[in-house]
Structures are given as C-alpha cells and as structure tokens.
Amino acid sequence: MSYSIGQVADKLSISPYTLRYYDKEGLLPFVDRNSAGRRRFKDNDFNFLEVIVCLKEAGVPVKQIGNFIDLCMTGDTTLQDRYDFLNEHEAKLEAKMARLQHTLDFLRWKKWYYKTALQAGTESIHYLPGTNHVDPAVHVEFNQLVADGADPKDLGNLPEGTAKA
Amino acid sequence: MSYSIGQVADKLSISPYTLRYYDKEGLLPFVDRNSAGRRRFKDNDFNFLEVIVCLKEAGVPVKQIGNFIDLCMTGDTTLQDRYDFLNEHEAKLEAKMARLQHTLDFLRWKKWYYKTALQAGTESIHYLPGTNHVDPAVHVEFNQLVADGADPKDLGNLPEGTAKA
DNA sequence: ATAGAATCTAGAGCTAACTCTAGGTCAAGT
DNA sequence: ACTTGACCTAGAGTTAGCTCTAGATTCTAT
Incomplete structure (x- = not known):
C-alpha cells in the first residue's frame, strides 16, 4: 500500500x-x-x-x-546518539510541562481574582484602601484556600447560571 | 520604589x-x-x-x-470579559498539556525502543523478519509492559554505567 | 480524448516575535 | 568637567516555519 x-x-x-x-x-x-x-x-x-x-x-x-x-x-552505529537525543528532549519536555503547570496555577489564581471581583461588582475590593494597587494579602488568601484543601481548578469557576447572555 | x-x-x-x-x-x-x-x-x-x-x-x-x-x-465594566479571557486560555492550556502528555508518552516508548535496540546492538531486532520495517508487535509489547504496571518514565532508562564516556 | 484535480519545483511572500543599529539624551562617578 | 554606561526613538534586520505562486506535468473520471 x-x-x-x-x-x-x-x-x-x-x-x-x-x-x-x-x-x-x-x-x-x-x-x-x-x-x-x-x-x-x-x-x-x-x-x-x-x-x-x-x-x-x-x-x-x-x-x-x-x-x-x-x-x-x-544505521546501527548511531543508536546511542538517537537514544541520547530522545533522552535530552524527554527531559526538556518534562521541564516545559512543569513550567506550564506553574503557568496554569497562576491562571487559576487570576481567574479566582476576577471571579471574586465580578461577584463584588468591582475590582477595587482587592485594592489597598485608598489606592489602585492590589493588596498582596489577596494572593495570600487564595493560597490559603488551596493549602486548606480547595481544588484550584474549581476555585475560580463562577457558579452556575452566571454566564452572560 | x-x-x-x-x-x-x-x-x-x-x-x-x-x-x-x-x-x-x-x-x-x-x-x-x-x-x-x-x-x-x-x-x-x-x-x-x-x-x-x-x-x-x-x-x-x-x-x-x-x-x-x-x-x-x-475598568470594572470589563471584569466579565477579563474573566472569560482567562477562562478560555485556562482551557487551551489544559488541552495543550494533555497533548504534551501524549507526546511525552510517545517519546518514552521510543526511548525504550532504542534502549532495547542498543542492548541488542542492532535496531533489526525490532524489524519484521527479512525487512527493514518495524514490527507493530513491538509497540504492543511496550504497551503491555505499561499495562502490567511498569512506570513508562523508567522503562526507557538505560541501566547504570551504560552512559558513553 | 479531454477537463479538472493533484502533483511537481523553484522561489517569492508572509507573520510573529524579537533583536539590533544609528543617532542622540541623560545620569553617576572621579 | 568629563567619561562611561544606561536610556530614548524610529526603523531596519533576522529567524523560524510555514504558505503561496507560477508554470509545467500527470492522473482520473467521463
């Protein structure tokens, strides 16, 4: 064929x-x-x-x-080189996936940040009083929720029936 | 500052x-x-x-x-859009990571393929008799090892003291 | 037999994301 | 005062990885 x-x-x-x-x-x-x-x-x-x-x-x-x-x-004289090549790229891919996992974690924390802002109707609930600057304690709060066993994959999800249109 | x-x-x-x-x-x-x-x-x-x-x-x-x-x-009028944006890219990233996991699985099977060839001294142990074509049963054999509980992360690793120079 | 679709090569064109150059301004140390 | 290095803008150059064009050939189905 x-x-x-x-x-x-x-x-x-x-x-x-x-x-x-x-x-x-x-x-x-x-x-x-x-x-x-x-x-x-x-x-x-x-x-x-x-x-x-x-x-x-x-x-x-x-x-x-x-x-x-x-x-x-x-041919067979390059078997070791081919093995080494794959081995190297396996390691690189593992490293990349670890980085992407951190990226995903970050994306989920930001989703939670906007979910809570959305529920409050304003981003300013995350600001330090009298400023436009984000209170570092907000991130700490999120980390606390995760440390207490919440699933970061769920934390940022809006409750049902909240989607627009 | x-x-x-x-x-x-x-x-x-x-x-x-x-x-x-x-x-x-x-x-x-x-x-x-x-x-x-x-x-x-x-x-x-x-x-x-x-x-x-x-x-x-x-x-x-x-x-x-x-x-x-x-x-x-x-400002606050765009909170929903920002949430949606992050939500969309969270989903895309999850999909990408799933693809990369498959890629990693494949890389590991190929590493095992070359490990075994290397140990035999020739790639031809994986060929159909009398051809230069890979026997599909070889991949099946690898999958069997994984199904039987072997860790695909380890299967392709060469034993200690086999590294060149 | 012939029209339309698929293929071929060589080479041009395109996009994203930088990366650098040129020519000039500005700041910090001696 | 002066030198060195960081910074500025506008715009040119680079690289990877396609993507397409032109002009010619070949295959397939009627």
Whole structure:
C-alpha cells in the first residue's frame, strides 16, 4: 500500500505545502518517488512521520529533527546518539510541562481574582484602601484556600447560571 | 520604589529590547516616565508584568495580551470579559498539556525502543523478519509492559554505567 | 480524448516575535 | 568637567516555519 502526499497530509492534519517543506529541509529522505517523480509514502514511513510529528509537538526545531532523521538513516552505529537525543528532549519536555503547570496555577489564581471581583461588582475590593494597587494579602488568601484543601481548578469557576447572555 | 527598564529586564530575565517592543505593542500602557522620558516601573506594575509573562508562557500571542491589558485599563465594566479571557486560555492550556502528555508518552516508548535496540546492538531486532520495517508487535509489547504496571518514565532508562564516556 | 484535480519545483511572500543599529539624551562617578 | 554606561526613538534586520505562486506535468473520471 502506498499513499500520495495529499493522503498523508489528510491523515496527519497538515498541509501538503508543509510536507514538501519538511522534505526540502531533509526530514523525509525515506519517501520513494514514482516514475513521474511524485512522492509515494509507504506504511513503514508512518513510523518516521509519527516521530517527526511528536518532536514537532515537543517543540524541537525542524533542523534538529532533520539531524535525528539523518541518524536514523545511517544505521546501527548511531543508536546511542538517537537514544541520547530522545533522552535530552524527554527531559526538556518534562521541564516545559512543569513550567506550564506553574503557568496554569497562576491562571487559576487570576481567574479566582476576577471571579471574586465580578461577584463584588468591582475590582477595587482587592485594592489597598485608598489606592489602585492590589493588596498582596489577596494572593495570600487564595493560597490559603488551596493549602486548606480547595481544588484550584474549581476555585475560580463562577457558579452556575452566571454566564452572560 | 521605582525601577528602570534594565532592572525590570533583569528581574524578569528578558532583554530591555523585548520590554520596549512590548511597550510599542501596547502591553505596557501603565508604566510612568520621568521628566527625561525614561520609563519608571512601580511595584504595582509587577502585577501586570507577571500576567504578561504568564500569558506569554501559556502561548498567547502578544496582540491578544495587548487586548487583555486594554481591558484591564478600562475598568470594572470589563471584569466579565477579563474573566472569560482567562477562562478560555485556562482551557487551551489544559488541552495543550494533555497533548504534551501524549507526546511525552510517545517519546518514552521510543526511548525504550532504542534502549532495547542498543542492548541488542542492532535496531533489526525490532524489524519484521527479512525487512527493514518495524514490527507493530513491538509497540504492543511496550504497551503491555505499561499495562502490567511498569512506570513508562523508567522503562526507557538505560541501566547504570551504560552512559558513553 | 479531454477537463479538472493533484502533483511537481523553484522561489517569492508572509507573520510573529524579537533583536539590533544609528543617532542622540541623560545620569553617576572621579 | 568629563567619561562611561544606561536610556530614548524610529526603523531596519533576522529567524523560524510555514504558505503561496507560477508554470509545467500527470492522473482520473467521463
């Protein structure tokens, strides 16, 4: 079984333009061509393609993905390099996910900040008396709620029937 | 207490160039200037700055962050919009983290694939007999190990003393 | 046989998010 | 007073990752 660039593009939910661009950048040295010069993807090629898609999603630059594919084409002498590459990007991805978790925590505290402001009808309930400056105690209060066992995922949610329109 | 652009840049670990760029894009309408036209950041400004940094990390485009800051400057009439904005980006970030978790799972399976190949000295142990094509049963085998309770975070790790040089 | 759709290459164009340059002002230490 | 370094603006330059155009070829279905 073989697949045209359009069929592969559909399967991967990316454009044929992008696939050709990847090819140009050296990411697809494994694809065959038919007698008319058109790309014919094989079933086995999807093993490479899913690695490419994975590394893309992990935030690895196209050039580095190209380096990895080069290693793959070279053979068993590069097994250690390929392992090291994946190991490195596993660590980077774990670090990124930890950062994103902090970002998510922050977003939830701000949601709670606006939920409570919304319920009071004004943001000024969070201000230091007589200023436009946020009282640091407000953040402390939120942290206290979380420390007391509240789920930060729920704390910022508006009660039912509060949505507008 | 007030801070120069350089001091703020240091605190946030971003360049003064980037801060001026953000200002140009309308992200910093709240910063004051001294008589010579230089930016003077106040303590309260860090409440905005940490929101900007958070949204950046969450992957929100600069223009949209600008829209949010505009809402902030407008006053209490925009509280619902600000809440909705954060709510939307919380959901997007949760979705992204779920995707990244799948990506991480995939990376770990590939690490295991190369660990086992490395231990065998050749990738061909994973091929269908007489081909260069990966046997789909290999992935099934990995999934089985995970289903049987193995930690995917550990499965792909090479035993101690195997690192090169 | 032929019209319309898909593909090809080379190369131009685009967008986001910086990043830097040039030419000038201002502030802090000696 | 003077030098050094931080700061200012406007605008040019850069990079990554596409995205599209043009002009030609090929495939598919009637």
